[in-house]
Amino acid sequence: MFSKIAIRNFSSTAASAYKVTVLGAAGGIGQPLSLLLKLNHKVTDLSLYDLRLAKGVAADLSHIPTNSTVHGFTAEDDGLAKALKDADVVLIPAGVPRKPGMTRDDLFNTNASIVRDLAKSVAENAPKAAVLIISNPVNSTVPIVREVLKSKGVFNPKKLFGVTTLDTLRANRFLSEVVDTDPAEESVTVVGGHSGITIVPLISQTPYNTRISKEKYDALIHRIQFGGDEVVKAKDGAGSATLSMAQAGARFAGSVLSGLAGEQDVVEATYIDSPLFKDQGIEFFASKVTLGPEGVKEVHELGLLSDGEEALVATAKETLKKNIAKGVDFVKANP
Numbered sequence: 001m002f003s004k005i006a007i008r009n010f011s012s013t014a015a016s017a018y019k020v021t022v023l024g025a026a027g028g029i030g031q032p033l034s035l036l037l038k039l040n041h042k043v044t045d046l047s048l049y050d051l052r053l054a055k056g057v058a059a060d061l062s063h064i065p066t067n068s069t070v071h072g073f074t075a076e077d078d079g080l081a082k083a084l085k086d087a088d089v090v091l092i093p094a095g096v097p098r099k100p101g102m103t104r105d106d107l108f109n110t111n112a113s114i115v116r117d118l119a120k121s122v123a124e125n126a127p128k129a130a131v132l133i134i135s136n137p138v139n140s141t142v143p144i145v146r147e148v149l150k151s152k153g154v155f156n157p158k159k160l161f162g163v164t165t166l167d168t169l170r171a172n173r174f175l176s177e178v179v180d181t182d183p184a185e186e187s188v189t190v191v192g193g194h195s196g197i198t199i200v201p202l203i204s205q206t207p208y209n210t211r212i213s214k215e216k217y218d219a220l221i222h223r224i225q226f227g228g229d230e231v232v233k234a235k236d237g238a239g240s241a242t243l244s245m246a247q248a249g250a251r252f253a254g255s256v257l258s259g260l261a262g263e264q265d266v267v268e269a270t271y272i273d274s275p276l277f278k279d280q281g282i283e284f285f286a287s288k289v290t291l292g293p294e295g296v297k298e299v300h301e302l303g304l305l306s307d308g309e310e311a312l313v314a315t316a317k318e319t320l321k322k323n324i325a326k327g328v329d330f331v332k333a334n335p
């Protein structure tokens with residue numbers, strides 16, 4: 001009995017040792033995200049890169065007695081390449097956040113080139129990694145990364161993800177406030193993209209659909225779509241969501257790692273190079289996917305939608321098409 005347990009434990013540890021790299025690790029998201037990753041026992045090597053302070057953040061986290069070693073890198077001494085070398089999972093929250101009055105698309109001019117340059121190094125140093133994009137505007141930065149990885153011959157559609165988990169967390173929380181339930185028990189599917197009207201929560205697929213008045217439903221959809229604005233406004237010029245985003249990023253990275261480790265039935269919504277609406281010229285779309293040892297194992301159909309949700313999806317697709325083209329065109333013009 002004892003030896004059986006010991007063998008099982010040993011094999012599960014052997015299958016669960018991963019190098020995870022965070023690019024932008026000293027930022028508002030990067031620091032709490034790195035903390036949460038330090039607490040994930042599947043992470044055995046945590047590499048933190050930023051233009052500033054990454055070594056300090058790494059030294060700080062390295063005192064926590066979990067089974068990972070932590071390394072900090074800045075741009076000097078080829079730090080980016082070293083941070084990325086043979087990583088299994090790379091999270092990218094590098095870039096500038098919004099201030100009140102800005103849309104996520106207003107961040108494009110600054111963040112597009114940051115993400116493009118980091119993606120080039122991912123292609124060279126961690127070509128097999130699962131790449132998780134947090135930097136906004138996600139609807140465009142994920143296509144940018146695809147174009148860079150493609151140009152280097154290492155693009156794998158199963159391993160490039162736009163992190164939309166914060167939309168799921170908000171949907172679960174805000175729905176629970178309306179129907180008075182435990183938010184931890186809710187699991188709303190959110191599809192489309194990650195900005196305003198491209199965020200489409202599928203409330204009709206929850207058990208509460210008929211219990212919510214039209215007025216409350218409209219307010220709920222608006223709050224989920226524009227939840228980011230609430231935080232930007234409250235932080236009053238000091239940035240956007242960081243702590244809830246760290247939780248969202250850590251949850252999504254944890255699910256990707258669970259998939260890589262061969263755990264069953266790991267499902268998350270995420271923005272990927274998706275077959276769902278390719279025939280309509282929409283190359284990326286967020287939907288639920290099952291995660292596995294190779295990354296995306298299965299892309300889920302959207303399922304049955306209400307008429308209102310059909311309309312929201314149609315509107316989302318129009319904006320997504322433009323956001324995706326903007327990212328693709330940027331890399332064509334600025335390789």
Ligand SMILES: NC(=O)C1=CN([C@@H]2O[C@H](COP(=O)(O)OP(=O)(O)OC[C@H]3O[C@@H](n4cnc5c(N)ncnc54)[C@H](O)[C@@H]3O)[C@@H](O)[C@H]2O)C=CC1
Nearest residue numbers: 024026027028029050051094095096097134135136166245
């Ligand atoms: N996907 C999502 O749901 C969410 C995305 N975001 C986005 O995440 C990004 C980061 O937000 P915060 O952490 O609040 O910003 P922040 O300004 O606090 O941190 C960004 C970090 O990136 C670093 N950085 C900048 N250029 C870099 C480069 N070339 N290489 C490495 N590091 C670099 C900065 O030094 C800084 O430490 C923003 O674009 C924001 O809009 C924010 C919340 C949610």
Ligand SMILES: O=C([O-])CC(=O)C(=O)O
Nearest residue numbers: 098136166228229240241
């Ligand atoms: O609103 C922002 O700019 C940051 C973000 O993506 C979010 O909080 O969903």
